[in-house]
Amino acid sequence: MSSTSALARESWLRAKLWGTIFGVFSRGITTYDASGQPKPLSQKITLPDGPLIVVANHSSHADSVALVAAIGRVRPVLVVSAKDYWKQDATAEWLSAGLVGTWPISRDGHGYDDLAAVRPKVEAGAVLVVFAEGTRSVDGKLQEFHSGAFRLAADLGARVLPVGIVGAFAALPKGATWPKRLPYNLRFGVPIDVPSAEPIHTDAAAAQARAQLSEMLEQPVEDNPQFGWSRVRRLAFGWVGLAVIFFWAFGEGVFWPLIAEMPLMLLIVTVGWRWRGLLLTVVACIGSALGVLATWWLVDHGFNPPSPLTTPLMFEIARDQLTSNPDTAFWRQMFNGIPVKVYAHEAGALHLSLDQVLLALIPRMLRIAIIGVGTWMLGSALSRWLKSCLGMVQGICLALFPFGLWLTVGYWS
Amino acid sequence: MNEKPKSRSRATELVGRWAFRIAAFEFGFVVLQAMTFGYGWLGADPVIPAAFLVITDALMLSLTALLTVIAIAAQLASRSVMWHPIAALTLVVAAVIVAFNCFQGVFGD
Numbered sequence: 001m002s003s004t005s006a007l008a009r010e011s012w013l014r015a016k017l018w019g020t021i022f023g024v025f026s027r028g029i030t031t032y033d034a035s036g037q038p039k040p041l042s043q044k045i046t047l048p049d050g051p052l053i054v055v056a057n058h059s060s061h062a063d064s065v066a067l068v069a070a071i072g073r074v075r076p077v078l079v080v081s082a083k084d085y086w087k088q089d090a091t092a093e094w095l096s097a098g099l100v101g102t103w104p105i106s107r108d109g110h111g112y113d114d115l116a117a118v119r120p121k122v123e124a125g126a127v128l129v130v131f132a133e134g135t136r137s138v139d140g141k142l143q144e145f146h147s148g149a150f151r152l153a154a155d156l157g158a159r160v161l162p163v164g165i166v167g168a169f170a171a172l173p174k175g176a177t178w179p180k181r182l183p184y185n186l187r188f189g190v191p192i193d194v195p196s197a198e199p200i201h202t203d204a205a206a207a208q209a210r211a212q213l214s215e216m217l218e219q220p221v222e223d224n225p226q227f228g229w230s231r232v233r234r235l236a237f238g239w240v241g242l243a244v245i246f247f248w249a250f251g252e253g254v255f256w257p258l259i260a261e262m263p264l265m266l267l268i269v270t271v272g273w274r275w276r277g278l279l280l281t282v283v284a285c286i287g288s289a290l291g292v293l294a295t296w297w298l299v300d301h302g303f304n305p306p307s308p309l310t311t312p313l314m315f316e317i318a319r320d321q322l323t324s325n326p327d328t329a330f331w332r333q334m335f336n337g338i339p340v341k342v343y344a345h346e347a348g349a350l351h352l353s354l355d356q357v358l359l360a361l362i363p364r365m366l367r368i369a370i371i372g373v374g375t376w377m378l379g380s381a382l383s384r385w386l387k388s389c390l391g392m393v394q395g396i397c398l399a400l401f402p403f404g405l406w407l408t409v410g411y412w413s
Numbered sequence: 414m415n416e417k418p419k420s421r422s423r424a425t426e427l428v429g430r431w432a433f434r435i436a437a438f439e440f441g442f443v444v445l446q447a448m449t450f451g452y453g454w455l456g457a458d459p460v461i462p463a464a465f466l467v468i469t470d471a472l473m474l475s476l477t478a479l480l481t482v483i484a485i486a487a488q489l490a491s492r493s494v495m496w497h498p499i500a501a502l503t504l505v506v507a508a509v510i511v512a513f514n515c516f517q518g519v520f521g522d
Contacts, residue, residue: 089425089490089491090491091422091424091425091491092424092425094487095424332457332458335455335456335459335461335462336456336459336460336461337460403464403468404464404467404468407464407467408461410520411520
């Protein structure tokens with residue numbers, strides 16, 4: 001039991017690892033249930049209960065890991081592999097056993113004995129993936145099936161689930177060194193019962209599986225955006241996104257400790273070559289400008305808004321710069337990491353005129369515009385890549401942001 | 414002459430070659446940063462770009478070092494070592510030294 005839970009844990013970790021790798025090096029994996037309903041990889045698939053053997057077409061090295069990425073999230077999974085190929089040297093063995101979770105079998109005529117040895121794991125709940133064709137197809141077409149998977153299903157009382165892998169051949173065919181960045185579709189079929197290991201039953205099951213797979217492989221590859229992209233894009237095109245950007249930028253000019261460009265960058269990467277990108281940037285500029293003006297006016301009239309995550313040295317430097325040359329002070333703020341609210345505060349404390357503060361807003365809005373438009377263009381250029389991994393990229397950026405903030409505050413302490 | 418030894422798989426060779434290519438890129442990138450901050454091309458207090466590059470370098474150099482160590486271990490296990498991962502390791506170490514000196518100049522006392 002403990003070995004099964006260990007395998008379940010390993011399979012889950014492998015699924016996350018390969019899901020991440022597919023997010024970067026492909027346009028993502030979409031799974032389809034038997035009714036044809038699509039789901040991005042981040043949403044769990046539903047598998048039949050009980051012992052299960054997945055029979056899939058095989059035309060690429062990406063097949064195994066795509067199945068591990070999808071199935072390993074819900075059940076422990078083992079992939080049958082060729083012992084002579086994947087035990088060539090230490091790297092190949094480590095890759096196959098450690099990173100994929102393979103069950104190696106020999107191709108010298110004793111393969112079924114190796115296959116049958118997996119029985120306890122399948123009975124304990126592991127899903128066994130078998131490529132019934134025995135080797136990768138060189139032209140992407142379905143080859144003849146071997147009977148081992150169907151005999152094993154009969155011996156174990158397991159059901160056979162056909163899964164069509166569409167897109168892997170185009171992305172990484174046999175002999176290719178580097179994968180093309182294309183979408184992958186995993187089409188799950190209807191489970192097949194194999195009543196006995198008699199050839200008449202195994203042949204019938206193989207024919208049914210083959211028929212289902214043939215039908216699945218005729219489907220065109222669909223390029224669906226993944227979960228994170230869809231959600232962020234919806235937000236970017238709605239009123240809520242505009243409001244978040246405006247109030248964040250306004251708040252940053254008054255008291256909010258996180259930079260105005262943060263939500264702008266998070267949303268603008270998804271809008272593509274649409275005018276919405278310009279609107280989001282303009283809203284952030286206006287919000288920030290109003291925030292700076294509000295702080296200047298409040299301090300000028302004797303109110304001091306709170307300034308979290310600032311240091312006395314920041315105020316001192318800002319005051320020095322505004323005193324010596326108010327025209328260039330805000331230009332120096334663009335790169336130096338002192339929050340704009342500190343400059344706005346000191347502008348109010350020094351009772352600078354409205355004209356001086358309005359002029360000072362130019363570099364402020366210019367920085368937001370440069371970062372906003374830059375991210376907009378970058379996001380549009382990389383949209384095919386980001387569609388599959390936006391959530392991961394933004395998650396990493398958000399996780400690292402506090403470290404950058406710590407460096408900046410530390411510099412001015 | 415260029416025939417690969419039988420003990421070394423294609424995967425082992427690929428990992429070694431890519432470790433070198435990535436390490437060479439990393440080294441060039443770090444040298445460019447050292448020049449940018451050393452010559453003050455971004456002004457007197459370039460805190461935001463420097464903080465961003467500290468994070469980027471820490472991530473990329475760690476991953477490159479990991480890839481290089483894996484490449485060397487894989488080739489040692491195959492008893493057939495190419496020059497690529499050795500050069501990659503040298504470049505990663507050099508890049509770490511250059512980056513450390515560069516950011517010490519920005520964030521140090």
